[in-house]
Amino acid sequence: MVYPGIYQKSQAVEKMTGGKTKRSLPLYMTAILFIFLSLPAAAQSAEDCLTCHEDKDLQSEAGKPMFVDRARFEGSIHGQAGISCLDCHADLGKVSDFPHDSPLKPVSCGECHGAALRQFAGSIHQASNEKGTSRITVGCKDCHGTHGILPKDDFDSETFAINLPATCEKCHLEKVPSKKGAGFIGGYNQSAHFKALEKSGLTMSANCSNCHGAHDIKGVADPLSLVSRKNIIKTCGTCHVGIQKSYLEGVHGIDYVKGIKDVPVCTDCHSEHDILSAEDINSKVYSTQVAQVCSRCHDDIALGRQYGFLTSRLKTFNESFHGTAARFGETRVANCASCHGFHDIRASADPKSSIHKENLPATCGKCHPGASRHFAEGRVHSAPEQIETAKYRASHVVKEVYIFIIAAIIAVMLVFISADFLRRILRKEKRG
Amino acid sequence: MVNPPLIRDEEVFLRMNLAERIQHWLLITTFFLLIVTGLPLFFYDVKFFRWLLPTGQSFYVRGIIHRIAAVLMIANLIWHLFYAALTRRGRQNFREMIPRWKDIKDAVGLFGYNVGLTRFLHGRGIGQKFFQKHPFWLFERHPLYGRYNFVEKFEYWALGWGTFVMIFSGFFMWNVELSLRLFPLWVHDIFIIIHGYEAILAFLAVIVWHMYNVHLSPEVFPMSKVWLTGKITGRELRELHPLEFERILEERRKILSTEAI
Numbered sequence: 001m002v003y004p005g006i007y008q009k010s011q012a013v014e015k016m017t018g019g020k021t022k023r024s025l026p027l028y029m030t031a032i033l034f035i036f037l038s039l040p041a042a043a044q045s046a047e048d049c050l051t052c053h054e055d056k057d058l059q060s061e062a063g064k065p066m067f068v069d070r071a072r073f074e075g076s077i078h079g080q081a082g083i084s085c086l087d088c089h090a091d092l093g094k095v096s097d098f099p100h101d102s103p104l105k106p107v108s109c110g111e112c113h114g115a116a117l118r119q120f121a122g123s124i125h126q127a128s129n130e131k132g133t134s135r136i137t138v139g140c141k142d143c144h145g146t147h148g149i150l151p152k153d154d155f156d157s158e159t160f161a162i163n164l165p166a167t168c169e170k171c172h173l174e175k176v177p178s179k180k181g182a183g184f185i186g187g188y189n190q191s192a193h194f195k196a197l198e199k200s201g202l203t204m205s206a207n208c209s210n211c212h213g214a215h216d217i218k219g220v221a222d223p224l225s226l227v228s229r230k231n232i233i234k235t236c237g238t239c240h241v242g243i244q245k246s247y248l249e250g251v252h253g254i255d256y257v258k259g260i261k262d263v264p265v266c267t268d269c270h271s272e273h274d275i276l277s278a279e280d281i282n283s284k285v286y287s288t289q290v291a292q293v294c295s296r297c298h299d300d301i302a303l304g305r306q307y308g309f310l311t312s313r314l315k316t317f318n319e320s321f322h323g324t325a326a327r328f329g330e331t332r333v334a335n336c337a338s339c340h341g342f343h344d345i346r347a348s349a350d351p352k353s354s355i356h357k358e359n360l361p362a363t364c365g366k367c368h369p370g371a372s373r374h375f376a377e378g379r380v381h382s383a384p385e386q387i388e389t390a391k392y393r394a395s396h397v398v399k400e401v402y403i404f405i406i407a408a409i410i411a412v413m414l415v416f417i418s419a420d421f422l423r424r425i426l427r428k429e430k431r432g
Numbered sequence: 433m434v435n436p437p438l439i440r441d442e443e444v445f446l447r448m449n450l451a452e453r454i455q456h457w458l459l460i461t462t463f464f465l466l467i468v469t470g471l472p473l474f475f476y477d478v479k480f481f482r483w484l485l486p487t488g489q490s491f492y493v494r495g496i497i498h499r500i501a502a503v504l505m506i507a508n509l510i511w512h513l514f515y516a517a518l519t520r521r522g523r524q525n526f527r528e529m530i531p532r533w534k535d536i537k538d539a540v541g542l543f544g545y546n547v548g549l550t551r552f553l554h555g556r557g558i559g560q561k562f563f564q565k566h567p568f569w570l571f572e573r574h575p576l577y578g579r580y581n582f583v584e585k586f587e588y589w590a591l592g593w594g595t596f597v598m599i600f601s602g603f604f605m606w607n608v609e610l611s612l613r614l615f616p617l618w619v620h621d622i623f624i625i626i627h628g629y630e631a632i633l634a635f636l637a638v639i640v641w642h643m644y645n646v647h648l649s650p651e652v653f654p655m656s657k658v659w660l661t662g663k664i665t666g667r668e669l670r671e672l673h674p675l676e677f678e679r680i681l682e683e684r685r686k687i688l689s690t691e692a693i
Contacts, residue, residue: 329488378617402629
């Protein structure tokens with residue numbers, strides 16, 4: 001049965017109200033509240049609202065479910081604090097005719113949560129709302145929920161550390177994909193961070209908001225974004241404090257502080273959402289893979305010239321036993337990081353560098369017990385033109401000589417064999 | 433009446449006895465294993481080797497097999513050295529293997545004979561005086577070989593030299609720590625280069641030279657069976673090793689004549 005108002009009530013509500021909408025009780029209650037609690041005018045109690053809204057099948061004319069779960073509301077942070085329906089749905093206070101017209105105005109959380117609202121006003125979500133080009137708008141309720149809002153340290157809260165990824169992914173998995181591709185954000189679900197959250201329940205592991213911020217979330221291109229180049233080191237360093245410290249001591253960190261744009265930050269080597277443990281075979285910095293990552297820059301001739309570092313790193317490394325074995329998946333051989341270190345990589349001229357001449361015996365000695373000074377008397381994976389000391393080029397000279405000898409010997413053999421064939425052909429012709 | 437020939441075409445001679453054949457078989461096996469397990473290091477991006485060694489573990493096993501094959505090859509070499517030194521036949525063969533001035537002349541002679549340029553010039557009346565004085569350069573006849581021709585001698589000594597180089601460099605690659613206790617890194621780098629390129633040389637030489645001479649050469653195609661049976665016929669002996677043939681013939685004539693007396 002359709003009421004003259006907006007609501008379509010279910011049988012259950014009809015039975016409960018005897019088919020009529022009670023108007024006297026809410027008014028009466030309002031009067032009591034007005035008198036005893038000195039609250040603003042015409043307030044309805046939660047009980048009143050739930051009379052209708054507790055009906056699971058209650059729908060607006062547009063077909064939107066209008067059900068309010070009493071238990072959830074009462075268990076919510078707002079319910080617990082004794083905040084009533086009208087505190088949020090303030091425009092309901094002016095309504096005297098029930099069932100009331102729908103829809104009500106969107107709830108303005110900022111009335112109480114002013115700071116959060118101000119932060120939100122500067123966010124990419126709000127910017128997108130204002131631009132109005134996307135059919136999706138984002139408000140408080142999209143992340144926090146509505147009647148059942150729980151504090152973020154509650155296991156069931158939408159913004160509880162373990163639950164937050166799923167909350168953000170409601171939109172960002174498919175509806176609002178990243179410009180970096182469809183799987184870019186979903187990659188987080190394979191990451192070490194998510195594994196720590198989900199499998200190990202480590203709530204201190206990074207979820208979306210730890211890196212991106214919450215209310216004031218910004219686009220990565222925005223310098224104020226927590227994940228911008230300018231801030232990413234600090235952001236990762238929030239948890240990885242020791243790593244931030246050691247990064248800033250290495251060549252990369254020193255140049256980063258100088259504002260050099262080409263220097264790698266955390267995400268350049270570790271990737272972004274799908275960060276894996278270095279022990280994970282799929283990690284970009286897994287022992288057999290890391291050479292690919294380093295050589296992205298360190299085989300770039302233009303960068304090498306600009307910043308004065310050696311290139312041909314990957315080729316010369318691959319040619320060494322370490323590199324070759326790594327290409328076949330052998331993990332026990334040295335990779336870039338084994339000798340050069342990782343976060344605090346230093347130039348070989350730096351006395352603190354693991355590949356400084358004085359430190360090479362110790363560095364090589366990690367795998368080659370008893371490594372002597374002899375380990376430093378040569379060049380590890382260098383192209384011949386990169387070697388200044390003549391005798392260190394000896395193996396390259398030997399190589400050239402060998403190539404010449406091989407070519408000469410094989411050529412002579414082939415000429416010999418060709419002459420043999422020639423004679424046979426001529427002989428056959430003569431006979432024929 | 434025609435006397436029956438002292439060496440009949442069908443008569444069978446033993447060119448490689450069982451010990452020699454086993455040495456050769458062992459050599460083939462270990463050489464092949466060493467090549468297969470060594471080349472991946474040189475051609476690390478070749479698809480076949482990536483397929484052959486799909487994981488880090490298989491790569492590790494490759495190294496083990498390489499070392500086992502190396503030890504076997506060295507054992508085979510030691511056996512061969514003792515065999516060559518301590519047995520009558522071994523000593524005889526070894527003496528035949530010693531390179532002589534004739535081998536160089538044979539090599540030049542065979543090439544000159546096959547090309548036939550000087551014969552052609554002579555036929556046209558060019559350089560008559562020179563050729564009269566030095567008939568060798570006319571290359572009128574195919575050189576005549578003894579038990580081992582220059583091709584075989586070259587292979588034998590190339591193998592000997594190659595094995596020595598590979599064992600020496602390989603030993604220090606196997607014992608990196610020892611090597612770098614004795615030598616600076618740049619010397620060790622030379623060992624690595626030598627080991628790799630000597631292997632390539634050996635591999636190519638075997639493919640080109642040995643395969644041609646014992647497989648593809650029209651006289652023996654598709655394959656000389658000496659390495660399996662060890663046997664060679666009187667006819668093959670006459671054609672391929674005429675000087676050895678002559679020597680045996682001479683020996684028999686002598687026996688015959690002493691018997692006649």
